[in-house]
Amino acid sequence: MSQSTPLHALPHALPHAVSRLRAERLARSSKPFLARGGAKGDRCAGCRLVVSHCLCAARPTVATRAGVCLIMADIEPLKPSNTGWLIADVVTDTFAFGWARTEVDPALLALLADPQWQPFVVFPGEFVDPARVVTDVQPEPGKRPLFVLLDATWPEARKMFRKSPYLDAFPVLSLQPEQISRYKLRRSRRDDHFCTSEVAGLCMDLAGEPLAAQTLEAYLDVFTHHYLRAKSQLPAQWDGEAHQRLQKLATP
Numbered sequence: 001m002s003q004s005t006p007l008h009a010l011p012h013a014l015p016h017a018v019s020r021l022r023a024e025r026l027a028r029s030s031k032p033f034l035a036r037g038g039a040k041g042d043r044c045a046g047c048r049l050v051v052s053h054c055l056c057a058a059r060p061t062v063a064t065r066a067g068v069c070l071i072m073a074d075i076e077p078l079k080p081s082n083t084g085w086l087i088a089d090v091v092t093d094t095f096a097f098g099w100a101r102t103e104v105d106p107a108l109l110a111l112l113a114d115p116q117w118q119p120f121v122v123f124p125g126e127f128v129d130p131a132r133v134v135t136d137v138q139p140e141p142g143k144r145p146l147f148v149l150l151d152a153t154w155p156e157a158r159k160m161f162r163k164s165p166y167l168d169a170f171p172v173l174s175l176q177p178e179q180i181s182r183y184k185l186r187r188s189r190r191d192d193h194f195c196t197s198e199v200a201g202l203c204m205d206l207a208g209e210p211l212a213a214q215t216l217e218a219y220l221d222v223f224t225h226h227y228l229r230a231k232s233q234l235p236a237q238w239d240g241e242a243h244q245r246l247q248k249l250a251t252p
């Protein structure tokens with residue numbers, strides 16, 4: 001990009017939390033991690049897609065009161081399809097930490113203890129002591145909701161949940177079947193697997209932030225479009241349905 005870069009693009013110049021975590025993780029890995037398709041062309045550092053399908057010009061940001069804390073399984077920040085990245089694009093107050101069984105990042109503990117935040121661990125209620133389970137977001141005065149999402153495959157997420165005693169003190173926000181089925185109906189989704197950015201969108205809805213929820217949803221569709229078109233070596237359609245929906249949300 002040249003000098004004509006619009007002002008609103010400037011905050012994106014700073015790498016966000018997931019981008020930083022990815023860089024740290026890459027620096028630690030003994031052998032280079034080769035993303036599928038990586039050999040075909042250079043990837044954009046801003047969106048991880050091949051440069052021909054770069055998404056950066058479509059990246060939205062929504063001001064939210066709620067924040068998101070991603071606790072990511074080891075390999076997750078390296079996956080080009082990871083959608084925690086998309087949350088960090090949209091929600092300014094997104095934090096990201098790598099998970100390890102034997103240690104916990106002191107910065108994560110400090111965040112969870114920060115009095116401005118009211119953490120909710122987002123996890124299915126049927127696996128949790130019912131006394132901890134909440135189904136909606138009741139804000140405490142002077143605090144902002146912080147949604148703690150375990151960004152991992154389901155077996156990994158279960159392990160992470162069990163083996164992270166520092167999460168035990170917080171309520172578990174369990175998404176309700178009605179909320180999930182409404183979402184599935186609207187999106188014509190059949191399976192029960194939700195990606196991390198979809199879960200974040202559902203949380204934003206519960207926090208009374210529908211614009212953030214809809215933006216996450218549209219942005220996921222735009223990302224999926226670019227990702228799949230890149231895979232099949234077809235050009236991205238910038239005037240497609242998802243792009244138009246995202247654009248409308250960004251220009252009220």
Ligand SMILES: [Zn+2]
Pocket residue numbers: 044045046047048049054055056057
């Ligand atoms: Zn890009």
